[in-house]
Amino acid sequence: xxxxxxxxxxxxxxxxxxxxxxxxxxxxxxxxxxxxxxxxxxxxxxxxxxxxxxxxxxxxxxxxxxxxxxxxxxxxxxxxxxxxxxxxxxxxxxxxxxxxxxxxxxxxxxxxxxxxxxxxxxxxxxxxxxxxxxxxxxxxxxxxxxxxxxxxxxxxxxxxxxxxxxxxxxxxxxxxxxxxxxxxxxxxxxxxxxxxxxxxxxxxxxxxxxxxxxxxxxxxxxxxxxxxxxxxxxxxxxx
Ligand code: SF4
Numbered sequence: 001x002x003x004x005x006x007x008x009x010x011x012x013x014x015x016x017x018x019x020x021x022x023x024x025x026x027x028x029x030x031x032x033x034x035x036x037x038x039x040x041x042x043x044x045x046x047x048x049x050x051x052x053x054x055x056x057x058x059x060x061x062x063x064x065x066x067x068x069x070x071x072x073x074x075x076x077x078x079x080x081x082x083x084x085x086x087x088x089x090x091x092x093x094x095x096x097x098x099x100x101x102x103x104x105x106x107x108x109x110x111x112x113x114x115x116x117x118x119x120x121x122x123x124x125x126x127x128x129x130x131x132x133x134x135x136x137x138x139x140x141x142x143x144x145x146x147x148x149x150x151x152x153x154x155x156x157x158x159x160x161x162x163x164x165x166x167x168x169x170x171x172x173x174x175x176x177x178x179x180x181x182x183x184x185x186x187x188x189x190x191x192x193x194x195x196x197x198x199x200x201x202x203x204x205x206x207x208x209x210x211x212x213x214x215x216x217x218x219x220x221x222x223x224x225x226x227x228x229x230x231x232x233x234x235x236x237x238x239x
Contacts, residue, residue, distance in 0.1 A: 002239035024179040030174060030193040037198060040205040043225040047204035051075065054208045056131035056156035058082050058124070061091070063151045064115050072210055077106055089130045091120035111131045115143020133157045146184055162187045162194070162195045167210025174214065174232040180209045 050071040053059035058078065065074045081102055085091050091099070099113040106112065119141040123182060131152065132138055134199045138149035150179055154161030162168075164183035168190075172178050178189035194202050227233040 006015075008054050014165045016022050023192045024176075026193065029189075031178045032229055033177060035193075036175065036201065036226050039226045040202070040209060041128065045204045047201060047208050049151070049204070052078060054082065054180040055151055056133075057088060057120075059156040060119065060131050060141075060144070060148070061085075061116055062113055063148045064119070067102060067112070068108055074106060077103060088120040088123040088131075091117055092124050112143070118142030119144060131156070132216075133159070139154065148186060150187070154203070160199040161203075162190050162199050163207075164190075165203075165207060166216075167207045167214075168203050169212055170216060171206045171210050174219070174230065175226075176231045178195075 018106040035108060037077060051057075051059065051062040051066060052075045053062050054136075061081075062074050062078050065077065085101070086093065088132050094117065096113055096117060099117055100109045103109050103112055103116075123129060123143050126140075127137070132141075132155065135146070135149050135153065136146055144223055150161040150163045154163060169181050169183060169186060172186055172190065173181060177193060178186050180186045190202075192201070209226070210216075213224050220226055221230075221234045223231065224233065
């Protein structure tokens, strides 16, 4: 006798996400953003970048150092570093091995040292020693991609910028704001549905929410201030 197959639902399988079914509703995502914005604003009124910096060059360096490293560790390292290297000329004129030694505890120190010195040299040669303030120019610097460029634009220059870090990627998918987890595609998806003046703070608030409540492994859905807007509430692995 052949046994009747159980349906996935009866077998307790998780329902398929729109990503898997190919049905992503951009209009609904835009409406969801409008609902989420005031809730996040209320929950996280005072947000900003955790990296310490005093000028655009310092933020650029700190952001390069923060790859695969905690912001807290970068802040410890840059406290002395920014007293030693005060300008693009200081970085460009330093020995690579010395920079490596100075940033060693941030990890990936060889690649980061090459990027920092290369970026400083280009800033000196082509931008008169000043970190450029446009995306087009910033991404021409060695070791600087859109994520780093957005970080500098949004936080050092006060321009609207979408920073797709790991928290923004995870939360955007759980909140079904995009079907993409590629940071560049996600950046353009969010740019379409988040009002431009809100870009930078919206990302900071998503990051704060990702750190405090919507954690990667164990999101606290019962205590989440935006749960009523979240398609993944109580089922965060759906996305
Ligand atoms: S309801 Fe849960 S999955 Fe949705 S944003 Fe809140 S914590 Fe994250």
